[in-house]
Amino acid sequence: MPNLGRKMEASKANISIVVVPLPTQGHLNQLLHLSILLSSHALTVYYAAPAIQIHQARSRLEGWPASSISSLHFHELPIPPYASPAPNPDSSLFFPSHLLPMFQAFKHVQPHLANLLRSLSANSRRVVVISDLLVSFAATEAAALPNGEPYTFRCTPPSSGLAWQRQDSPAGALIRSLGLNTPSPKDCMPEEFLAHVAQCQSRPESGLLINTCHLIEGDFLDFFMQQPDLIGKKLFALGPLNPTVITETTGPRHHCLDWLDRQPPGSVLYVSFGTNSSISDDQIEQLAIGLLNSEQRFVWVLREADRGDFIAEGENRLQNKLPAGFMEKIEDKGTIIGDWVPQLEILAHRATGAFMSHCGWNSCMESISMGVPTLAWPMHSDQPWNAVLLCDYLKVGVIVRDWNRRKEILPAAEIEKAIKEVMIYDKGQEIRRRASELGEAARRAAGDGGSSNTELLSFINHITRS
Template structure:
């Protein structure tokens, strides 16, 4: 190990939801690949969750990481309500409420490392404000906040006044309504995080994706004077298939023509209603396009204890028989990165979680946006109207409506069949190549990543 990296301990603390756990595990792997000592600190069940779902890296990728379990009190893990009028995963709130009780266990780890390390660098999710507070209290601690959502979204929700409003007007972008994005309970978690002590900010994005927004983002009053590292994409962009049994959907994709399959997934924490499942199924059937649809219950707080439940019993009668040879339904968790990287995959119908957006961009796959909650309504605007690598299937203004099969069929054909789709696919390919050239060598040569490593290992 280089002398500058010796005795620098890095502790990564994710928020316990799949998109957050996943991004920070990718980042941890990247840091450890540069010879740094990295601790990934999370409750046992969430360490298992994120490790079991890791894709795209060689088997040895996590071998040098230290996984540190943070004990958490028992919590209820209710089933999601897919027929709720609000799509935010409020069934995870009991987990979010109990997660704050890991703080003393994290403090013990940090104090132990502080006694033997030259510097303790704590990289915590923006929503885990107590981790940054504990790091700032150490004599040799240095806290950094990791943002799992795009800075453009943080700006867009502020309103239409000042530099942000001027930029949005110049770009011809309109911010979706704030209503129904999150619950009041989750808003309180976000509010507590806004006064977090931090030496800098890390974001899973890059200037090719959000260049117009990054400079204005760092002019926010609470960020002035702090360092910004736009280190994305964090997922591997040269994919190594996961060790162990190959998922059956990849074998099915192998048998499909190149660029012919629509991939449909609404993320780990989102569900669509029973009625919407039926309309989506008919829309896919009528579009006459090949598709791979992940149709499963959203994650519960403890995915190990509860297992996974598919929802194929909500499909129209004889649907499985009608799609034989042209479509496949997956009722368990699917290897999304490997699906997006597959040559048969042509487009991605998505809830537009930022993790999915970044993965799709880095694989050059255009998106059909169907936002559900949180940052997703803005992400749909960013993809369709700013980057122009997708179309909106269900606009946020119609979030309480059941989208009819005929509208879904039209959106699918717009990307998969019509001339407009060819232009969107071309732009997606061009953005992929530009991003890959910018980060270089599968992501490990990302200049912003190297700048961050040099900064935290300085003498």
Template sequence: MEFPNRDNKIPILIVPFPAQGHLNQLLHFSLLLSSHGFPVHFASSSIHNIQARHRLQGWTFASLHNITFHDIPIPSLPPSTPNPNSTHGFPSHLVPIWEFVIHHLRSPISSLLHSLSSSSPLILIHDPLMSFVIDDAASIPSIHTFKFQCAPANYILSYLYESKSKPDILFSPLPDTFPEEVSTFSKKHCYDTPCEGMLFNTSLSIEEPFIDLLAKEDDFVGKKIFTVGPVSPLIVTDRMSGPRHPCLEWLDKQPPKSVVYVAFGSTTTIPVEQIEQIALGLEKSNQRFIWVVRDADRGDVSQDAELERVKSLLLDFDKRVEGIAMVVRGWAPQLDILAHGSTAAFMSHCGWNSYMEGMSMGVAMLTWPMHSDQPSNALLITEYLKVGVMVREWEKRDEVLKWEKVDEAIRKVMVHEEGVEIRTRRRSWERRYGMVLK
């Protein structure tokens, strides 16, 4: 099936998984579709729709009016607090929240499916972790279904190869990327369902060999595969609404390509001992930086202001680095920061959303994976594309990384010849694929 042109006006229903990295990708994709004239419906809990809209970057505020949001009311979420001393980097405190939200979304989304498909065909695009929507759509003949993969093709391929004992093509799934309760949750909610095609937030310039191999796998034969990434804008609108974030005002005053941006995503909570070592490494590097210090999201991010731990951290650090750095406690406009001309490098957990944003904005990557697909994404950057350096190897995930390693990684990219080589390889890679983005 081909996507209809804008004159046909077939509605598209988007059903994201209620976690920031998934919400963000699917909202960006929804805006891309709506910018081409498609009537787009975005359905999630009212709490998560507000979160997705509030944290959106790169688009004008008016662009949101082109999407119909279905803010499904749900009861108050159960309490959830991230644990900085957890034995695993995954935010397991969110698993009960996800179960709760999915339970309360199922009936309203089923009703919405029937309502939107009652008078015309409907295109349904859903996160694989929301596979229940296909069960509910099975009795509706006028629905065309597509899965939107928020993880990269090579990551999915590696698990298919492992399950079928095929030779490794890049690297096998790494150990201990998920705790057991998350694997159980995934098996329950992400299962094989019929669909007409798969959409990936990736590009052939990054993953063409893996897309080609994936298309030959049994689960993908007969299905269309669309590489639609990067779904986030390549030309970033300066602001959504209201005043600019103070960190952007600070960036305006810095020299071009002089700042290291440090952020570990919305699902990472770092122990105090590691935060202290990161702080010392950043300070010793003598490089300009913006560091986002925050804990993993709660279920309802409007409660983040109640988290006092990050406010009490590094109380004298701001003064020590005043003039060359800025510490942001809480949410920061990542896409705006990466798109800024003063930003040169990104120390990241390597979630796929951050990966695609960093790659498309042309910054060098410093990889510090925490869980899930992040360890393999880090290897994709450092071993396959060779456009970044590893800060912490996955094998040392249970250790507190000393400040010297943080300092060393930053200097490799910002000062030493290795950084020059990374930028040269990146320009060569961009020219080869016609993808000079910043």
């Protein structure tokens, strides 16, 4: 056995892994989780991103011990100046178009990434590049190396890609057979971003890594791998990538966790629409009234969406849009948070009973792995499909705002009804039971001997092969 151990360690020697995320929170976070998992297996991992986004990823790390990133190599990619406008909560599309200048500027880091890869190539047996689906230039640079091996990481569920295919395709037939509704991508993203996707989407030359598992999307994965670009490629379903046993950070504990400690088990609704989504002033008012009238405890993250330069945040004006006397009326039943919160720790807390969410895939996987049911309020991109997947397919939530009514102001009475449906009514008991069971199964999949852990080890064995 000692000889076998030495052989395994030798196979990892001189393997350099470079992880290149799209520079926005949901993508930075998932790929940081993956980097930590890979480095925990004695692999050399470089996390390459602009300096601001490296700071963003590190400062928002949660669920892992602080030492988990000590072995990572954070490599700063110089990026040219770009506009960092405030988000527009009154946009007819809820997509964070204010981030487009950053996405365009990010293309200019390509030569700096190429320099890093070439320097590693000269002293490595193999350079494994794991890049976001929307960072095609990283895959291009990896493929140009004599010892480069590019892998694509998909931050959205494979089923969302199937949902956007033609109805007369095999994938479309599958979706119809399951009785699921599929929104058009043109309704979910602006044309400018769709054009950006068409230019930047990378091909999975050596294989595809996804933050999901067969437990969650088993019906879809075989169909997904039948797409022309994927036939014959390796697929590694590694999710959930977020830690499923939570270690609180060593820094100051967020005050909302102290508030949760004082609440009964399963009694609190957590409300957050992610780091890049915004709602209008009128919708803030209706949501506040709905929360108040539901008579349920809640933690509501009410903050401006991230800008491209997340450090240069503007003043959080949103709490000024709450109805007069709202803070006095909620007394000890609710708390409003105006800054970033440790979402994973909130979802793992015993007091949290449900999650009103925009259904970004990162939030979906976190809520699934913690066994927390979802009140779905999708905003853009893959989120409308993710809401359908969670609520109509997995049946671990309810849809609060139907996608066909996305341009309407959702009235307080409907919000109140959805909250009570999950938190109080009989239907909610079944949803909570299913969410709890799915969470247990997802944690087993990520644990030792589970399907996702096995696929992670399979990926490591593959990239360290002789």
